[in-house]
Amino acid sequence: MEPIEESKDTKKSGKGNSEKRKLEANKELERERTKNLQNSDMPKTDKGETHIESSKGVYEIKDQLGQGSFGAVFMVKRESDRKHFAMKCESIHVKKQILAHEARVLIALNMLNSVHFAELVDLGKLKNRFAFIVLKLVGMNLWDIRIRLPNRKYTLNTALKIGEQTLEGIRDLHRVGFLHRDIKPPNFAIGREEDSTHHIIYVLDFGLSRKICSKGVDLRSPRTTCAFRGTTRYAALAAHDMREQSRKDDIESWWYMFAEGIVSDLPWKTFKGTDRDGVKAEKKKLRDDKNAMKNLFTNFGCYDQMSAILTYLDSLSYQNIPDYDYVYNQIISAAQANGCSDNKSVDWDKSVDYKGPKYKTGEAYIVKQLQ
Numbered sequence: 001m002e003p004i005e006e007s008k009d010t011k012k013s014g015k016g017n018s019e020k021r022k023l024e025a026n027k028e029l030e031r032e033r034t035k036n037l038q039n040s041d042m043p044k045t046d047k048g049e050t051h052i053e054s055s056k057g058v059y060e061i062k063d064q065l066g067q068g069s070f071g072a073v074f075m076v077k078r079e080s081d082r083k084h085f086a087m088k089c090e091s092i093h094v095k096k097q098i099l100a101h102e103a104r105v106l107i108a109l110n111m112l113n114s115v116h117f118a119e120l121v122d123l124g125k126l127k128n129r130f131a132f133i134v135l136k137l138v139g140m141n142l143w144d145i146r147i148r149l150p151n152r153k154y155t156l157n158t159a160l161k162i163g164e165q166t167l168e169g170i171r172d173l174h175r176v177g178f179l180h181r182d183i184k185p186p187n188f189a190i191g192r193e194e195d196s197t198h199h200i201i202y203v204l205d206f207g208l209s210r211k212i213c214s215k216g217v218d219l220r221s222p223r224t225t226c227a228f229r230g231t232t233r234y235a236a237l238a239a240h241d242m243r244e245q246s247r248k249d250d251i252e253s254w255w256y257m258f259a260e261g262i263v264s265d266l267p268w269k270t271f272k273g274t275d276r277d278g279v280k281a282e283k284k285k286l287r288d289d290k291n292a293m294k295n296l297f298t299n300f301g302c303y304d305q306m307s308a309i310l311t312y313l314d315s316l317s318y319q320n321i322p323d324y325d326y327v328y329n330q331i332i333s334a335a336q337a338n339g340c341s342d343n344k345s346v347d348w349d350k351s352v353d354y355k356g357p358k359y360k361t362g363e364a365y366i367v368k369q370l371q
């Protein structure tokens with residue numbers, strides 16, 4: 001699989017080469033040590049630790065679904081009703097504990113009743129080992145779906161429907177007062193056929209999310225400088241410039257992800273995650289050189305709309321709340337121009353009409369009672 005070059009949460013260093021190498025080697029050792037500690041904190045199914053208990057119920061650990069810097073994610077079965085869920089476990093040896101933060105974001109989102117977020121069903125702790133949250137189980141992520149398609153390409157109809165749902169998901173996250181700050185295809189997944197949610201797209205992973213609203217304040221004041229947050233390929237220009245991100249920057253990252261869904265290969269596809277300046281230059285070129293934008297989208301019949309969205313996003317400043325409905329209307333305009341009807345099937349389920357959720361226009365931008 002072609003990996004997405006990651007570049008998260010780092011600061012550029014002005015150190016000399018040998019010092020840098022030494023630092024890197026030490027960091028690598030430390031990472032290895034922490035990873036071993038973290039692994040030993042996780043449930044030990046091979047040693048008979050097959051059940052995890054919370055105050056609400058008992059979960060049998062089935063398969064491991066994924067691993068991250070935090071610990072691991074398991075598929076579990078709830079004993080009481082034999083339903084399957086995902087259990088995300090965070091070792092106590094993780095330096096930056098984020099699970100409690102993720103749980104807070106999910107609780108706010110569950111109150112919103114948006115379809116785009118996995119329900120948080122339980123949470124708990126195993127003393128001196130790990131904390132866990134239990135979530136609705138979702139299906140394949142958008143990255144894995146695309147790279148399994150012929151020529152790793154979505155049809156335009158599918159790319160536009162994904163654009164519509166992911167935009168709505170991000171808007172809803174903003175409505176409860178959080179930025180995501182790591183918008184990328186692996187952080188969105190479809191639901192599962194078993195519970196008929198496989199046409200719904202869910203937003204995952206709130207590890208880098210940041211609370212931007214508090215009582216009576218629609219947006220926190222920006223810090224003068226920030227560490228880079230996000231993934232180079234999809235990072236907004238503000239993130240490249242180490243500036244504070246706001247709602248518009250999540251939507252700019254969404255634009256790069258959306259554009260990739262349409263054309264498959266972004267001009268900076270082969271750049272390494274560490275080459276942030278190179279990627280930034282390519283992103284700037286899309287703005288400065290009309291032909292670059294034209295060449296990217298003309299064959300896909302949506303140059304006007306993609307160009308209009310990016311021009312609009314670039315006109316926004318830190319404080320502005322984006323007009324999500326305007327962006328959505330551009331997607332609809334592209335769909336109409338290219339004969340993509342509302343129920344035309346999507347690439348991951350070709351045999352039936354599409355029955356995914358429709359974007360709801362006119363929603364309140366900020367849900368005050370959730371702040």
Ligand SMILES: Nc1ncnc2c1ncn2[C@@H]1O[C@H](COP(=O)(O)OP(=O)(O)OP(=O)(O)O)[C@@H](O)[C@H]1O
Binds near residue numbers: 065069088
């Ligand atoms: N609700 C879920 N249902 C099914 N699988 C899940 C669920 N949540 C997470 N996973 C799986 O676990 C993996 C890691 O989870 P998640 O994306 O939340 O962690 P992460 O913080 O992104 O990890 P990383 O450190 O790699 O960024 C996902 O890629 C996915 O495969």
